[in-house]
Amino acid sequence: MTIVETLTLMLALVYSTSLLYWSGKKWGAAISAGLLCAAFAITLYWPLLIGLILASITLFILKKRQPELAQAEVRANPLRELIQHTLALSMLLVGIQFAANSAMLYMGKTPWLMRPDVGDAFLPIAGGIELKAIISLGIWDQTHPAAAVMLTVVLLTGLLCKRAFCGWACPLGLAGEYLYKLRKRVIKQEFAPPAWLDWPLRMVKYLILAGLLFIILTMPSAAIPHYLSGNYHKIADLKMALFFVTPGLITLACFGFILFLAAWRRQGFCRYICPYGGLLGIVSFASPFKIRRSSKHCLIESKGMNCDKCTRACPANIKVHDQGVIRSDECQACMRCVSACPKKEALHFSTRNGIKLSARGLTIMLLSLLFMLPLLAYVCGFWVSETPTDIRMYLIQHLNSIGH
Ligand code: SF4
Numbered sequence: 001m002t003i004v005e006t007l008t009l010m011l012a013l014v015y016s017t018s019l020l021y022w023s024g025k026k027w028g029a030a031i032s033a034g035l036l037c038a039a040f041a042i043t044l045y046w047p048l049l050i051g052l053i054l055a056s057i058t059l060f061i062l063k064k065r066q067p068e069l070a071q072a073e074v075r076a077n078p079l080r081e082l083i084q085h086t087l088a089l090s091m092l093l094v095g096i097q098f099a100a101n102s103a104m105l106y107m108g109k110t111p112w113l114m115r116p117d118v119g120d121a122f123l124p125i126a127g128g129i130e131l132k133a134i135i136s137l138g139i140w141d142q143t144h145p146a147a148a149v150m151l152t153v154v155l156l157t158g159l160l161c162k163r164a165f166c167g168w169a170c171p172l173g174l175a176g177e178y179l180y181k182l183r184k185r186v187i188k189q190e191f192a193p194p195a196w197l198d199w200p201l202r203m204v205k206y207l208i209l210a211g212l213l214f215i216i217l218t219m220p221s222a223a224i225p226h227y228l229s230g231n232y233h234k235i236a237d238l239k240m241a242l243f244f245v246t247p248g249l250i251t252l253a254c255f256g257f258i259l260f261l262a263a264w265r266r267q268g269f270c271r272y273i274c275p276y277g278g279l280l281g282i283v284s285f286a287s288p289f290k291i292r293r294s295s296k297h298c299l300i301e302s303k304g305m306n307c308d309k310c311t312r313a314c315p316a317n318i319k320v321h322d323q324g325v326i327r328s329d330e331c332q333a334c335m336r337c338v339s340a341c342p343k344k345e346a347l348h349f350s351t352r353n354g355i356k357l358s359a360r361g362l363t364i365m366l367l368s369l370l371f372m373l374p375l376l377a378y379v380c381g382f383w384v385s386e387t388p389t390d391i392r393m394y395l396i397q398h399l400n401s402i403g404h
């Protein structure tokens with residue numbers, strides 16, 4: 001695990017542990033802190049300890065300067081932005097480290113910067129094939145183990161807290177948000193497509209997802225061990241990077257279209273194209289937590305007033321003020337609607353039997369899901385790729401001649 005990965009992991013887990021403490025769940029905080037210390041005691045990997053200390057110092061400083069944010073006693077928006085920007089910064093550093101590691105390999109030098117394994121999160125097909133190998137054959141891939149771990153983690157977030165991964169963690173979603181805001185500065189007009197066009201466009205991401213699932217599901221189980229031990233799988237991450245670094249004309253046109261979509265409509269990329277968004281949209285139907293509107297407290301029913309503040313705040317164009325329960329696959333659990341509502345009790349992110357998750361609760365759940373499983377995987381030796389550096393160095397020199 002690289003320093004950037006370790007620091008991000010510890011920062012997230014120390015923060016969620018401290019939030020458990022501040023919300024009165026002292027036992028939860030003690031167990032979480034115990035797990036962090038146990039992870040270091042088992043691995044004796046000193047960056048984990050350094051990460052633990054630095055994360056504690058960072059939180060201490062945050063507590064001194066912005067106590068409300070440190071204790072998550074703020075509304076959802078600043079909390080979500082803090083998490084989104086921290087994770088985006090981490091992914092940016094991971095990307096730079098991956099590029100530096102690959103460049104050194106390409107030049108035939110032994111890299112002094114480690115390869116960040118979390119980058120395998122960008123290999124959803126490899127992750128899917130690895131999960132299939134685990135389920136159908138009991139084979140645990142050691143070439144890109146983090147791909148299966150991260151796919152599982154993201155699926156779990158969808159199962160438990162809707163598309164909170166998209167709304168709170170995804171760096172691409174955040175980049176799209178900035179692009180959209182930039183476009184709005186230049187051209188103020190909204191370009192939301194009419195409903196008859198919006199629906200088929202939304203289905204595009206499910207078509208892309210179906211294509212990816214087709215590749216994974218139609219691969220015969222007997223062929224999986226061969227694939228996992230092959231050279232293509234060993235450098236799937238480098239192939240993916242090469243695809244982005246040296247795009248052809250068609251790829252450039254696709255990138256241009258994606259940028260156009262993101263700028264044209266808020267969350268355009270997440271809504272229309274992103275297959276991860278599609279996957280989480282489907283899984284999120286099973287999530288017990290949903291945005292629920294209480295007609296007893298909502299100003300519309302309780303006071304007979306006209307109010308649609310929640311709907312106007314929703315970036316996914318969901319008519320929140322019209323519905324009792326938001327089941328939409330586009331809901332990213334961003335809680336903007338909850339923040340915008342003038343009646344404290346009218347809107348909640350809760351289960352059917354009334355268990356409520358505040359912005360702080362969602363932060364704890366999301367960070368624990370996103371980082372506790374990777375830490376466990378690391379401790380169990382199922383995170384770091386076992387492909388030797390000299391093999392990667394050899395393969396990167398012959399990248400173009402290696403196919404499926
Ligand atoms: S319904 Fe609320 S939580 Fe869901 S996307 Fe809209 S604003 Fe966000």
Ligand code: SF4
Pocket residue numbers: 293297298299300307308309310311320321340341342343346347
């Ligand atoms: S903002 Fe709150 S009070 Fe207004 S319609 Fe939505 S839920 Fe009801």
